[in-house]
Amino acid sequence: MIDRIYIKIIEGTQAWVLINAQQIQDDNFEILADSEFDDLDSSRLFEFYPGDIVKLGHQTFSNGTHGRVAKNLILLSTGPDRKYWEFMFLAVIDRIAINLDTSEKYNKEIERIKKEHKLGQFFYPVVLTIIDKLDNLKRQE
Numbered sequence: 001m002i003d004r005i006y007i008k009i010i011e012g013t014q015a016w017v018l019i020n021a022q023q024i025q026d027d028n029f030e031i032l033a034d035s036e037f038d039d040l041d042s043s044r045l046f047e048f049y050p051g052d053i054v055k056l057g058h059q060t061f062s063n064g065t066h067g068r069v070a071k072n073l074i075l076l077s078t079g080p081d082r083k084y085w086e087f088m089f090l091a092v093i094d095r096i097a098i099n100l101d102t103s104e105k106y107n108k109e110i111e112r113i114k115k116e117h118k119l120g121q122f123f124y125p126v127v128l129t130i131i132d133k134l135d136n137l138k139r140q141e
Helices: 082-092 100-105 107-118 125-140
Strands: 002-011 013-025 028-031 053-060 066-075
Touching (some): 002 028, 013 053, 013 066, 028 066, 082 107, 082 125, 100 125, 107 125
Parallel strands (some): 002 066
Antiparallel strands (some): 028 053, 053 066
């Protein structure tokens, strides 16, 4: 059975969006492919993506309504672009460490972002700032 749950999205500001998910067990759900996800739109960053297994919780939204939301990642999907989207989301919400381990872990994704940015693709400025900081660390090494 397919359920509808909320996940956090950054689309200029942080918001919540309803997406499809399937219950695995108890409060653990797998995020399913949904028309909300667009792999070509780097202005819409989701906290979780199709294939991720998440634990649900309850949220009271700013308008007073309640909903079931993806709260914690249990298992990261194995999709080919998953780390790319993870890096950008974490950078935008300021939850990425500026250190050599991060630079190494996301090296492929960082190089891809640099290449796509040179070709004119939009990226949130903070993503590019984090990449500059990581590059500076590597140069100081």
